[in-house]
C-alpha cells in the first residue's frame with residue numbers, strides 16, 4: 001500500500017492499493033467512528049462496485065444506505081443535490097455519520113459538496129474509480145455542482161477524511177475516460193515531473209496501464225504538494241491549470257459537446273506551448289499527447305479561443321494568467337494584460 005499524506009489544515013491520507021475496495025470497511029473504521037455510512041454513487045459504478053464496498057462496510061459494523069443517481073455531468077446539479085439532502089434527512093443521518101463518494105469526479109464533487117453543506121458539514125470518504133478522479137479530483141478538497149450558467153459555480157472547500165484509491169477499478173473504465181484522464185496525467189509530468197513525462201513519451205494507451213501503480217501515486221504526490229502549499233487556491237495552485245485556460249475556451253467554443261475535458265486540456269497545453277515556448281518543447285508534447293489518442297490542436301481559430309479566454313476578464317478589466325512549462329517539468333505563472341495575451345496568438349497565428 002502507498003500512503004500519501006496530505007498536510008492541509010484537516011490533514012488526511014490518500015491510500016493507493018489494488019484491492020483496497022474489498023477491505024475499505026476495515027480501513028474506514030480506523031479513521032471514522034460513524035454509525036451509518038451513506039454510499040453515494042452513479043448507476044454505472046453502482047452495478048460494478050457498490051456491493052463490494054457495502055459488504056466490507058457491513059462486515060465492519062457500519063449500517064449502510066445507498067443513494068444512486070444517473071451517471072454523467074448532467075447530474076452534477078442542484079436537483080441531484082436536493083435529492084441527496086432529502087435522502088440524508090429521510091435516513092436520519094447525523095453529523096457523526098459519514099458519506100462515501102464511490103465513483104468518478106462527478107460523484108466525488110457532488111458528494112463532497114453534500115458533505116460540506118448537510119448539517120453544516122459531516123465527514124466524507126473519497127473512493128475514486130475513474131483515472132481522472134484518482135489522480136486529480138478526489139484529492140485537494142474542491143467540491144462543486146454546476147449551474148445552468150456554468151460549470152462548478154457553486155461549491156466549497158471540504159477535505160475528505162481519507163481517500164481510498166484502487167487502481168484495479170480502472171480495468172472496467174471505458175476507453176474514452178481513460179484517454180480523458182491521461183490528459184491530466186500528462187499535465188502533471190509537464191508541470192512538475194520531467195522524469196514522469198519522459199516515461200509517458202515511451203508508453204502508449206495500453207502499455208501505460210502496466211505502470212499505473214507507479215504513475216497514479218506520482219500524480220497524487222504532485223497534486224498533494226501543490227495543494228499543501230496553497231489549500232485555498234490563492235496562488236501556486238494555479239499551476240494545476242496548465243492547458244486549462246485555452247482548454248476551457250475549447251470546451252465552451254464547442255458547447256461542451258465535441259471535446260471532453262481531458263481532450264480540451266491536451267489541446268490547450270499543446271497550443272499554449274506552441275505559441276509561447278520553444279518548437280522543441282512543442283514537438284515533444286505534441287508527440288506525447290498523440291500517443292494517447294488525445295488532440296494536439298482543434299479546428300477552431302486560436303485567436304477566437306484567445307478572445308473567449310478573455311471574455312469574462314474584460315468586464316473586470318483584469319489581467320489574465322496562464323501557465324507555461326519551459327523547461328518541461330517546471331511551471332511558471334505568467335500574468336499579462338488581455339492585449340498582450342491576444343498578441344501572443346496573432347504574431348505566430
Ligand SMILES: NC(=O)c1ccc[n+]([C@@H]2O[C@H](COP(=O)([O-])OP(=O)(O)OC[C@H]3O[C@@H](n4cnc5c(N)ncnc54)[C@H](O)[C@@H]3O)[C@@H](O)[C@H]2O)c1
Pocket residue numbers: 042043044045048071072073076103104105106107109129130131132133136137138139140141142143144151152169170171172173174177180
Ligand atoms: N474537484 C476537483 O478538484 C476536480 C478536478 C478535476 C475535475 N473535477 C470534476 O470531475 C468531473 C469529471 O470526472 P470524471 O471524468 O471521473 O467523470 P464521471 O464521474 O462522469 O465518470 C466518467 C464515467 O465513467 C464511469 N465510471 C467511473 N468509474 C468507472 C469504472 N471504474 N468502471 C466503469 N465506469 C466507470 C462513470 O459512470 C461515468 O460514466 C467533472 O465534473 C469535473 O468538473 C473536479
Ligand SMILES: [Zn+2]
Pocket residue numbers: 184244261265
Ligand atoms: Zn482539469
